[in-house]
Amino acid sequence: MIETIQSFFRGLAQTHPKWNFIFFYEPSQWARIVSGLSVTIELSVACIALSLVIGILGAWAQGSPSPFLRWLTQGYIQLFRNTPPMIQLLFFYFALGQFTPTITGPDGWTEEPVMSNIGWAMVSLSFFAGAFNVEIFRAGIEAIPQTTKEACEALGMNRLQTYAYVVLPLALRVSLPALNNNLVNLVKTTTQAIAIAVPELLYQMVSIWNDYASAQNAAMTVLFVTYILLVGALAFAMNRWERTLHIPGFGGGR
Amino acid sequence: MSDNSPWTADQPIVSIKNVRKSYGEFEVLKGVSFDIMKGDVICIIGPSGSGKSTLIRCINALADIQDGSIKVEGQEVHDAKLDKLALRRKVGMVFQQYNLFPHKTALQNVMMAPLKVLGQQKKDVEMRARALLKKVRLEGKENAYPGELSGGQQQRVAIARSLAMQPDVMLFDEVTAALDPETVKEVLITIKELAADGMTCILVTHEMSFAREVADHIYFTDRGVIVEHGPPSTFFDNAQDPRTKAFLGQIL
Numbered sequence: 001m002i003e004t005i006q007s008f009f010r011g012l013a014q015t016h017p018k019w020n021f022i023f024f025y026e027p028s029q030w031a032r033i034v035s036g037l038s039v040t041i042e043l044s045v046a047c048i049a050l051s052l053v054i055g056i057l058g059a060w061a062q063g064s065p066s067p068f069l070r071w072l073t074q075g076y077i078q079l080f081r082n083t084p085p086m087i088q089l090l091f092f093y094f095a096l097g098q099f100t101p102t103i104t105g106p107d108g109w110t111e112e113p114v115m116s117n118i119g120w121a122m123v124s125l126s127f128f129a130g131a132f133n134v135e136i137f138r139a140g141i142e143a144i145p146q147t148t149k150e151a152c153e154a155l156g157m158n159r160l161q162t163y164a165y166v167v168l169p170l171a172l173r174v175s176l177p178a179l180n181n182n183l184v185n186l187v188k189t190t191t192q193a194i195a196i197a198v199p200e201l202l203y204q205m206v207s208i209w210n211d212y213a214s215a216q217n218a219a220m221t222v223l224f225v226t227y228i229l230l231v232g233a234l235a236f237a238m239n240r241w242e243r244t245l246h247i248p249g250f251g252g253g254r
Numbered sequence: 255m256s257d258n259s260p261w262t263a264d265q266p267i268v269s270i271k272n273v274r275k276s277y278g279e280f281e282v283l284k285g286v287s288f289d290i291m292k293g294d295v296i297c298i299i300g301p302s303g304s305g306k307s308t309l310i311r312c313i314n315a316l317a318d319i320q321d322g323s324i325k326v327e328g329q330e331v332h333d334a335k336l337d338k339l340a341l342r343r344k345v346g347m348v349f350q351q352y353n354l355f356p357h358k359t360a361l362q363n364v365m366m367a368p369l370k371v372l373g374q375q376k377k378d379v380e381m382r383a384r385a386l387l388k389k390v391r392l393e394g395k396e397n398a399y400p401g402e403l404s405g406g407q408q409q410r411v412a413i414a415r416s417l418a419m420q421p422d423v424m425l426f427d428e429v430t431a432a433l434d435p436e437t438v439k440e441v442l443i444t445i446k447e448l449a450a451d452g453m454t455c456i457l458v459t460h461e462m463s464f465a466r467e468v469a470d471h472i473y474f475t476d477r478g479v480i481v482e483h484g485p486p487s488t489f490f491d492n493a494q495d496p497r498t499k500a501f502l503g504q505i506l
């Protein structure tokens with residue numbers, strides 16, 4: 001089976017020299033794709049999780065009685081929403097990276113930073129997407145009518161109970177469509193980590209076509225298809241989630 | 255009965271004395287006083303903006319007051335040390351807009367507060383909740399979400415939800431104002447049955463024939479004061495104050 005595929009693409013590269021899918025018959029190049037894809041997935045999953053945490057904490061801080069906390073959150077949101085994510089990546093890696101301590105590497109004599117470029121990409125991209133998540137969750141919470149919270153109060157619930165049992169479950173449902181968009185955007189934005197040499201999928205593909213110019217068209221095709229599948233999978237999962245949470249008669253009908 | 259307060263049933267269950275309430279510069283309640291005995295049904299009527307909702311919201315501490323006193327079963331409501339949960343167990347409230355929890359079924363709506371707030375046993379709560387839904391004639395709708403119910407049905411779920419806390423006093427703020435004329439009746443029947451069972455009810459309403467039928471006493475408010483009050487027969491047929499007459503003239 002694998003042999004057939006390999007010989008098919010080897011043959012294709014000979015008859016059509018501009019379509020050299022080298023990674024489909026050279027195991028060493030295939031390994032680069034696999035490793036790039038796994039970094040991309042790792043980066044996406046970590047950033048989604050971290051940006052959700054930032055979103056929840058930020059929405060909470062925005063509603064806090066402390067003006068300092070509110071001001072801080074607002075400043076964070078403005079900074080990260082209104083600057084390009086690529087610049088944020090460069091800033092985190094090159095500007096903040098130089099202040100992080102180093103540790104002695106496994107070989108016993110090189111010094112390595114405690115935070116790798118992948119680590120910085122995770123932090124930077126999470127902060128980027130997190131800024132949008134704060135606003136998305138905030139909007140969800142604000143969409144819950146004051147009167148609904150009053151009904152909770154009249155039933156003897158305290159603030160925590162009101163949030164846990166009523167406001168947050170409803171706010172989540174309001175937030176999901178916007179959250180869906182933002183997370184899809186986040187997965188696409190992970191490609192910008194190439195700027196700080198994170199060996200994710202785009203980085204690996206560019207490396208391949210730098211090494212084998214004939215593989216450029218093939219590599220681009222694979223990139224498009226892979227991202228369509230990745231984003232498709234995420235959107236599918238989010239839509240499923242939206243549907244399981246859907247309540248008859250609440251929000252947009254489906 | 256609750257704790258060790260000296261309140262006994264021969265004293266007013268709700269006692270309101272000279273209550274003043276302002277929003278900023280604007281004084282909404284300008285010294286309102288009245289008493290309600292246990293088992294009584296009173297109706298508050300009056301023009302829009304006269305402070306009816308504000309008054310009713312002060313009784314269960316959803317709004318605070320600037321001056322005067324409100325006592326429920328002998329306990330001062332506007333006291334910094336007030337145990338709000340204890341107050342809200344005694345005083346139930348039903349809103350004009352139902353305010354059900356849209357992500358919970360009718361049964362779950364009714365069960366939520368006893369379960370989460372009072373920490374009662376699920377089995378007992380469920381049995382009581384089913385009985386309450388039956389009482390408000392919603393048997394068979396236990397698993398329907400609010401969005402699947404008519405306004406009148408939602409409002410009756412809201413009444414059952416409030417009753418699940420086993421209150422001693424029920425507040426109703428224009429609970430039929432958002433309903434279609436056909437469904438108004440089913441909600442009024444439910445309230446009437448509740449009143450007949452001996453529940454103390456304070457109702458803000460624009461349904462005059464209903465007020466005449468169920469109320470023991472009617473209070474007419476205008477611009478933050480009680481202009482006139484009396485039992486329905488004298489109030490409706492023999493109003494004295496020109497403002498009451500004008501209002502009744504418009505409505506009846």
Ligand SMILES: Nc1ncnc2c1ncn2[C@@H]1O[C@H](COP(=O)(O)OP(=O)(O)OP(=O)(O)O)[C@@H](O)[C@H]1O
Binds near residue numbers: 282301304307308
């Ligand atoms: N939260 C608030 N902040 C400021 N003003 C308020 C607030 N709530 C009510 N008011 C004002 O207080 C006055 C009385 O309002 P209230 O809702 O008690 O009237 P109402 O008699 O219930 O009227 P309606 O029949 O229209 O329900 C109104 O003029 C209203 O604008």
Ligand SMILES: [Mg+2]
Binds near residue numbers: 306308427428
């Ligand atoms: Mg009102």
